[in-house]
Amino acid sequence: MNQTQSSGSGWVARVWPLVPIVAALLFTSALLLLFGASPAEAYRAMWDGSFGGSDKILGVIAFWVPLVLCSVGLLITFTAGLWNIGVEGQIVLGAIFASWVALRLSGPAWLLIPVEIGAAMLGGALWAALSAVLKTRGRVNEIFSGLALNGLAIILTNYLISGPWQPPEGGSFRGTAPFQDAALLPRLLESRFSPLSLVLAGLAFAAVFFILRGTTWGLKLKALGKNPASAYLLGVSSERETIMAMMFCGALAGLGGAVRVLSWFDSLRQSISGGIGFLALLIVMLAAYRILWVPFIAFFFSVVLNGSITLQLKTQLHSSLGGILTGVMVLFVLLFGSAKQLGIGGQASTGAGDAPEAIPPPPADTIAGDITPNVRGGD
């Protein structure tokens, strides 16, 4: 929808988005050479790790699904001009709520799974609502409340794992006992991928697409994000829309958390999110808030991060290379083409206050440290 606005200086504008990707690859290659490793070998190992077999490919998709859920949720909050850094905590709360249902209730799968999903969405939404109300009533910036609530969510997980939800055989501090089979999402071929989760992500994607395209609510959020003062005078209630946008995003993040515990893992784990929330923030920034790009960028992230696990097994290199690659790429995107220069600044309004590029992404190594899709361990 913004393409028409791009400062159509022909092919330069069209090729420009590729520049940061190429630059990031070059930079990472240089880094590898510096440590005496072969970039070609490393990239091949990553490729094999992602596409070298149907189980690998399904793993990539399984990791991709919650990423898409969180990213499209964040599109809603970004549209409303909100920096929902608390998305990470909202994933965790979704996972906790789903785990409660899985551990405490019993019943047939057709009943249990919808209840789990509903509970997860509720958990994420409530956690997000806390941030929202702190913003509208307490004037606490959502970035800070989000960070604090992220920390609290992790503490809550650790408490549950080591306390009330400890497995009967004693506390391993790694996670709860595996859930009952009926509580898990049906998975495809011994993999971690559940087709049901893909359907849910597709629905979420379509919902966000239509909200932003064709509903009055989406338009209100857009107005709020671009100019709160004018939006108010046009009749938009900033408090109501802020809370609704945050809760919507929280619900999708919570759903992502449910997918993590119910199909990627089979129990509530210590680092249940694995940094997916922060990755989703990067994805939305890289996509410059254009929803159609989101699934592709999320897929690319999933490929790189899953591939780097094999990298560690096959070469002497640490799996954090994937994190470095994605992190560097985001930095290059911010460096080369803050949205305006790219001519994709449709979202970046003329006001200075809301320029999203003002916040640097989290450092690459933190992400890499958190992203360890193979911590499934124990089985």
Added chain:
Amino acid sequence: MRVELRDIRKYFGAVKANDGISLTLEPGKIYALVGENGAGKSTLMKILSGYQPPTGGDILLDGQPARFHSPADALAKGVGMLYQDPLDMPPFRVIDNYLLGRDRRLRLDYKSARAELVALASRYGFAIDPNATIDSLSMGERQQLELVRLLAGGAQVLILDEPTTGISAEQKEILFESMHKMTREEGKTVILVSHKLEEVQELCIYAYVLRRGKLVGGQELPCASEALVEMMFGQLPQRSRRPAFTLGTPVLELQDVTINTYQLTVPDVNLTVRAGEVFGFAGLEGSGQRLVLQACAGLMPPGKGHVRLGGQDVTGWGYHRLQQHGVGYVAAGRLEEGLVAGLSLTEHLILARPEKQFFIDWPGNRAAMTERIATYQIVGQPETTADALSGGNQQRLLFALLNTPLKLLLLEHPTRGLDVRSADYTWQLLYNRRADGTAILFISADLDEIIAHSDRIAVFSGGRMSRVVDARETTADELGHLIGGQA
């Protein structure tokens, strides 16, 4: 220091904010720079204080041409400006603010700086505690600190922009005292930019008057305030021969409405506006008229008193609730308060419509917008974004977005920036609303407009509302008196 401005020009696109201004300021004197909002005062002072470069023209300091690269550079050359909102860092201590930008060494010499600060402050009768944090200071104290900082920085020419806004009576006394000291005893040059003509009369020996970017004259002070008002606004127009309209029932009633802000108190406004009436608020900018308008719109809760809309007590109602009950409000800042840059005209219409659909009917709304574009003569397409429109078209868009029927329409500067033809057309559209019984209450910086289009007029001066005058019977003299603050 003797300051000469020669043929200063500053153009913003086609807008000539300063159009060849030449004036001279002698040392040891206090000058006033007056003019209505948008006359070019701030632009001129920003040029003189190094905040922005002129498009053309020269600044001479003691006969030497000077060129400023930044406000700091201007201060180093002797010109300092005290802004209306002090440029200090609230979480810091006074002494830190004082040193900021002055002591460039790695290790700050607090001891001598503290002594210097206290000595300078006491010379001008200021009492500032160097260890207090800025948060704990009053507006007047922050201003004193800023003044001391400028003086310590070597300012020989001081520009004070609306310095008495938001400070107490005693602080004002001290400030005036210090200004006399700076000029009479120390030979500094002081320029006072102010809308408060009484203060100008009291303090300054000469006033330069700007109008529409040009210097329209100078005046020895004190003089009759009407003379200044006349220069600021130009010749007052003859009353229009607009046919009288039979007024209906009271739409808006204000009873003892008092509004308190940290800058200004507007006491005890009593006012009734009737259906079909056009009521104008005159007065220099910041005299309280905008606060009253915002109180009627539910944007500024009154501290005391009652607001009634069509007989119903709506005191304390929020803007959105009043909006649903037939109140329309058009603010002065178009892209700041009213329109959203980046949204199309159709999208604005969808947001502004009272009935909200869940799914947007794009073709229907596009058609409705096309219709309004034609009615309001907007040069643009339904898909055009609001920021791509010219100022005049943005203004017409704001009118196009108002709903029908309205009980009360509140307008700030309804025709600012419009050419004569479109201003006339705007008023024609506004008059049409009288037939629906809409009461119109507007503020304007343009006395011509107020006299030509109002049924009745109230003038604000320093927060006080004057008696209500009939637009058909008032005289230029009477309004000049009222604007100057005389009863």
